Amino acid sequence: MSRVGRKLLIMTVASFNGLTVLALESRRAREIARLIENLGGVPVVAPSVREVPLESNREALEFARNLSSGRIDMVIFMTGVGVKALASAIESVCSREELARRLNDIVVVARGPKPTAALRELGVRISLIVPEPNTWRELLVVLDQNKDTLPLAGRRVAIQEYGVTNPELSAGLTERGAVVTLVNVYQWALPEDVAPLQNAIESVIGGDVHVLLVASSVQIRHLFEVAEQMKKADHLHEALGRIVIASIGPLSSEELRGRGLCVDIECTHPKMGFLVQEAAEHARELLKTKPT
Numbered sequence: 001m002s003r004v005g006r007k008l009l010i011m012t013v014a015s016f017n018g019l020t021v022l023a024l025e026s027r028r029a030r031e032i033a034r035l036i037e038n039l040g041g042v043p044v045v046a047p048s049v050r051e052v053p054l055e056s057n058r059e060a061l062e063f064a065r066n067l068s069s070g071r072i073d074m075v076i077f078m079t080g081v082g083v084k085a086l087a088s089a090i091e092s093v094c095s096r097e098e099l100a101r102r103l104n105d106i107v108v109v110a111r112g113p114k115p116t117a118a119l120r121e122l123g124v125r126i127s128l129i130v131p132e133p134n135t136w137r138e139l140l141v142v143l144d145q146n147k148d149t150l151p152l153a154g155r156r157v158a159i160q161e162y163g164v165t166n167p168e169l170s171a172g173l174t175e176r177g178a179v180v181t182l183v184n185v186y187q188w189a190l191p192e193d194v195a196p197l198q199n200a201i202e203s204v205i206g207g208d209v210h211v212l213l214v215a216s217s218v219q220i221r222h223l224f225e226v227a228e229q230m231k232k233a234d235h236l237h238e239a240l241g242r243i244v245i246a247s248i249g250p251l252s253s254e255e256l257r258g259r260g261l262c263v264d265i266e267c268t269h270p271k272m273g274f275l276v277q278e279a280a281e282h283a284r285e286l287l288k289t290k291p292t
Helices: 003-011 029-038 058-068 080-089 096-103 113-122 136-145 167-175 195-205 217-229 233-240 250-258 272-287
Strands: 020-023 042-045 050-053 074-077 107-110 156-161 179-184 186-189 211-214 244-247
Touching: 020 029, 020 195, 029 042, 029 272, 042 195, 050 080, 058 080, 058 096, 058 156, 058 179, 074 113, 080 113, 080 156, 080 186, 096 113, 107 113, 107 136, 136 167, 156 167, 167 179, 195 217, 195 233, 211 217, 211 250, 211 272, 217 233, 217 250, 244 250, 244 272
Parallel strands: 020 042, 020 211, 074 107, 074 156, 156 179, 211 244
Antiparallel strands: 050 186
């Protein structure tokens, strides 16, 4: 059992009480299934995301050249996986030691604990860490709070992206006078085998799922992409109105609400353990309020 799982067993007596819980997790599919089982649920895990390195590392190599020549003043790292992918993508022209040395000469911002851990593993000093729930809004707020010591006006800012572009963040930085460059080192794709997603969609439509756990906005986009391929997106949307939907944080909630879906639970901390636990605590009562 994982450390998170042991902690949950100690700190709560919450239980799904036999409810069927759908999770769309890919990389941590086994862990989330165990957490659901430990809290009395019947897990259905349908991986929805595959990380695909970009065919061309043009953006990453251009970033390395700009960094080495002093044409970048600040780098914002959005994900831990992205930190590692970027370091690997440019290793042929910029060693990890050189990357750390160059980054230690400029301002480095980490969006939460995962990029923080990856950067520290590289030996990079972090200037600012974005607080929970680690969205672009908190990122802009922490930059505003430090604008006297870390001004943005006229500064050249690179953003390590994580599969999808965040136009709100780029716009916010530009409004504050920054010159923004995007560095996308990997992108999201559907799994090679979408059968588990198709089966999950059929189960939701058939009324066999009681709770949906959403850990990222791309999970919902891919769920509906597959449903559209099946010509069952409308049926899926209607069926989701009859189950409890738990979101890991504001960005996932925005995606759900943008599709006209109700977010029944937004967990207090954007972590998988809290998502499962808080869904277990409230799902049974919330389900009573849903149409049948």
